[in-house]
Amino acid sequence: MSRISIPIGPQHPALKEPAAFTLLLEGEKVAAANVALGYNHRGIEKACEERSYIQDIYLIERVCGICSHSHATCFIQAVEEIAGVQIPVRASYLRTLIAELERVHSHLLWLGVAGHEIGFDTLFMYSWRDREIVMDILAQLTGNRVNYSINTIGGVRRDITALQIDDVLKAVDALEERTKYYIELATQEQTLIGRLINVGRLSLEDALRFDTTGPTARAAGVDRDVRRDDPYASYADLEFSVITDDHADVYGRTLVRVKELMESYKMIRQILKKLPDGPIVAKVPRRIPAGEALSRYEAPRGEDVHYVRANGTEKPERVKVRAPTLANLTAISHMIEGGYLADVPIVIAAIDPCFSCTDRAILLKNSGTGSESVLDWQMLHDYSIDWYRNRGLDFAGKGKV
Amino acid sequence: MEGDFPVESDITGRLAIKFPLLEGKLQITRERRIFADVPSDIFQDVIGFLKNEMGFDHICTITGLDVGEELQFIYHISDKHGIVMNLKLNVPKADPVAGTITPLFNGAVFYERELESMLGAKIKGLPDGRRYPLFDGWPEGQYPLRKDWKPEMLTEALAQKEQAKKQAEGGRS
Numbered sequence A: 001m002s003r004i005s006i007p008i009g010p011q012h013p014a015l016k017e018p019a020a021f022t023l024l025l026e027g028e029k030v031a032a033a034n035v036a037l038g039y040n041h042r043g044i045e046k047a048c049e050e051r052s053y054i055q056d057i058y059l060i061e062r063v064c065g066i067c068s069h070s071h072a073t074c075f076i077q078a079v080e081e082i083a084g085v086q087i088p089v090r091a092s093y094l095r096t097l098i099a100e101l102e103r104v105h106s107h108l109l110w111l112g113v114a115g116h117e118i119g120f121d122t123l124f125m126y127s128w129r130d131r132e133i134v135m136d137i138l139a140q141l142t143g144n145r146v147n148y149s150i151n152t153i154g155g156v157r158r159d160i161t162a163l164q165i166d167d168v169l170k171a172v173d174a175l176e177e178r179t180k181y182y183i184e185l186a187t188q189e190q191t192l193i194g195r196l197i198n199v200g201r202l203s204l205e206d207a208l209r210f211d212t213t214g215p216t217a218r219a220a221g222v223d224r225d226v227r228r229d230d231p232y233a234s235y236a237d238l239e240f241s242v243i244t245d246d247h248a249d250v251y252g253r254t255l256v257r258v259k260e261l262m263e264s265y266k267m268i269r270q271i272l273k274k275l276p277d278g279p280i281v282a283k284v285p286r287r288i289p290a291g292e293a294l295s296r297y298e299a300p301r302g303e304d305v306h307y308v309r310a311n312g313t314e315k316p317e318r319v320k321v322r323a324p325t326l327a328n329l330t331a332i333s334h335m336i337e338g339g340y341l342a343d344v345p346i347v348i349a350a351i352d353p354c355f356s357c358t359d360r361a362i363l364l365k366n367s368g369t370g371s372e373s374v375l376d377w378q379m380l381h382d383y384s385i386d387w388y389r390n391r392g393l394d395f396a397g398k399g400k401v
Numbered sequence B: 001m002e003g004d005f006p007v008e009s010d011i012t013g014r015l016a017i018k019f020p021l022l023e024g025k026l027q028i029t030r031e032r033r034i035f036a037d038v039p040s041d042i043f044q045d046v047i048g049f050l051k052n053e054m055g056f057d058h059i060c061t062i063t064g065l066d067v068g069e070e071l072q073f074i075y076h077i078s079d080k081h082g083i084v085m086n087l088k089l090n091v092p093k094a095d096p097v098a099g100t101i102t103p104l105f106n107g108a109v110f111y112e113r114e115l116e117s118m119l120g121a122k123i124k125g126l127p128d129g130r131r132y133p134l135f136d137g138w139p140e141g142q143y144p145l146r147k148d149w150k151p152e153m154l155t156e157a158l159a160q161k162e163q164a165k166k167q168a169e170g171g172r173s
Helices: A044-049 A053-061 A068-083 A089-117 A121-142 A162-188 A190-196 A204-209 A214-218 A250-274 A324-329 A332-336 A341-350 A377-389 B006-018 B040-054 B106-119 B151-172
Strands: A003-008 A020-026 A029-036 A291-299 A302-310 A316-322 A362-365 A372-375 B026-030 B033-037 B058-066 B070-078 B084-092 B097-099 B122-124
Touching: A020 A341, A029 A332, A029 A341, A044 A053, A044 A316, A053 A068, A053 A316, A068 A089, A068 A291, A068 A302, A068 A316, A089 A121, A089 A162, A089 A250, A089 A341, A121 A162, A162 A190, A162 A250, A190 A250, A204 A214, A214 A250, A214 A302, A214 A324, A250 A341, A291 B033, A291 B084, A302 A324, A302 B058, A302 B070, A316 A324, A316 B058, A324 B106, A332 A341, B006 B026, B006 B033, B006 B040, B040 B070, B040 B084, B040 B097, B058 B106, B084 B097, B106 B122
Parallel strands: B033 B084, B097 B122
Antiparallel strands: A003 A020, A020 A029, A291 A302, A302 A316, A362 A372, B026 B033, B058 B070, B070 B084
16 A cells, blocks of 8 residues: 655644644554654743743743643742742642642643544533633632742742632532543443544553653553652642553543542642641742752643752753653654554644643623623733733833734 | 661662762752762763663653853653652763763653754764754754853844845846
8 A cells, every 4th residue: 555644733723732743644544653843942941041030930830821830830849949948838738739720620621622632522512611610710719710820939929718718629529520420421431432442552661661751651550640759849748549540542541630630639628628827938038049959740741840050140040841741742653653544633632732721801790789891802901001000010002912 | 968868878879889980979969859970981871770770760851051161961860769860961062972861761862852952962872853842944053052142143043044045046036
C-alpha cells in the first residue's frame, strides 16, 4: 500500500493549541508520526530575568491559562526556599485548597474535551456545566476564574470566611454527586469504553522510558505523584490515595482523572476541617538573598518543575520552567503510531495539553436591588479604565481594544 | 547539617566513595535536595551510576545558565522517594560541548534541544531533529538565554534579512 504524508497543524481545527504533527499514513493507519513544538514560545523565562520577583509571580501565573496556580505556587516555593521563609500553616492550607479546586476544574474541563473529541458532546456539555460550580467557587474565593493571584511571597493574599467555607463544602457535595455519575458512566457505558479502550497505548515500560508524568504516566501503572513523593504545601498533613491504572491507554487516562476528582474532594474536606487559625502571610526579607532552589509541584497534567537562581538583587538571575506537557509530548508520537488517523485527536487530547480559556463576559448582580447587567468586552474595558481613573491612575488612550 | 538528613547523607556518602573526585562537591540544601558540582570528565559515569545503581531514574528537566565565561547545565534527576539530585556541569563558552544523556534518559531529547537553541550548547550524540523552541527563521548564532542577548538583536537581524530578501527580489525584476 502506498504511503501518504499529511501535516496536521501548526493551526488545525482538531488541535486546541498550536503544534505540528507530520503523519505518515498507510491507508487509515499511522505508520510514523513526528511532532514539532515551540509555536507558543513567548520568552517568559528571559522576561523573568528583567523583572522583580513580585512582577514575576504574575508573569509566571500566565504560563498556563488552566493551571495558573500550579506555576505560581511552584515558582514561589523556590523563591521562599531561597529567602528562608516559612509560610504560616493557614496560608499553606489555603494554597493547597486552591490547588485542589484548580485540579477539579482542570479535570472536568478535560473530561468535556475528551467527550467532544469522540463525538460524545452530551458529556462535554454536562461536565462543562458542572465545572461552572468550581469556577464560581474559585471566583468567589480569589476574585478571578482563572488567574487567581492568591499567592504572594510569604503566603496568600486573601483569607477565607466561614460563609465561604460553607459554600465550598456545598459545592464539593454537588460535584461529588456528579463525579459519581461520571465514574459510573466511565465504568459501565459500553460505547464510551469501546471507543477508548486500546486507543493510544503507552505501556508501563514506555511510560517510564519516555519519562511521562501525571495521569498519562499513572494510567500506565507508574506510581508517581509529587504530592506524596516530594510533599509541598500541606500535602504531608492530608490523607489521599495516588490513583493508578493498568489499562495503559486513553481509557485508563480517563479512569485516573475521574477517580482523582474524588481524591481532590476528600482533600478539600480535610483542608477545611483542619484549617488552623492564624496569619496568612509571613514577614519576608526586603531583598531575596543569593541562592538557588528546585521546586516541584503536581499540576493537574503532572509534575511541574521550576528552578530559580537568585543573585542578591531585586531580579532573579535565572528562572527555569518545565511544564508537564513537555514531558508527555515526547511519548505522543509513540502513542499515535500504529493507531488509526481518526484516533489522533483523542490520543493527543488524552495527555491533556494546555490551552487558555480566559475571555468571557461577566454578569454583574447588584446585591441591593437584585438588578442584573451584562458587560461586554468593550464595557468591561471602559469600566476598568474608570476604576483606575477614580484611584488616580489614567490609562485612557494607552491601548485600545 | 549533614547529620539532620540521614537518607540524603547516605546517598552523598555512597557517591563520594564511588567517585573520590566528588569529595567536598556535594551539598545537601534541604530535605530531599542534593546539589553536586561534577567535573566534566566523570560526568557521564556519575549520572549513569546514579540512574543504574542508585534509583535516580526520572529526569525532571535540565536547566541551562550563562555564568560568564562558562555555560552551566544542571541535570535535575529524582528517585522514587522524592529526592532530587541536581548535577551541575560547567563547560567553557568558547567550546560549549556536552555529551548527550538521551541513551540513559530517553525523555531528555527536548531538554537538550532547548540547551542548544536557547544557550548555544553543542550536545554531542543528540539525534538530528528540528530545533526547539525557537522558530525556523530564527537568526543563526543568536542565543536568547545568554546574558549578552537583547531582544533588539533579533529585531535587527530579522529586518536585515527582510532587506536582503527585498534587494534580491529587486535585482531579479
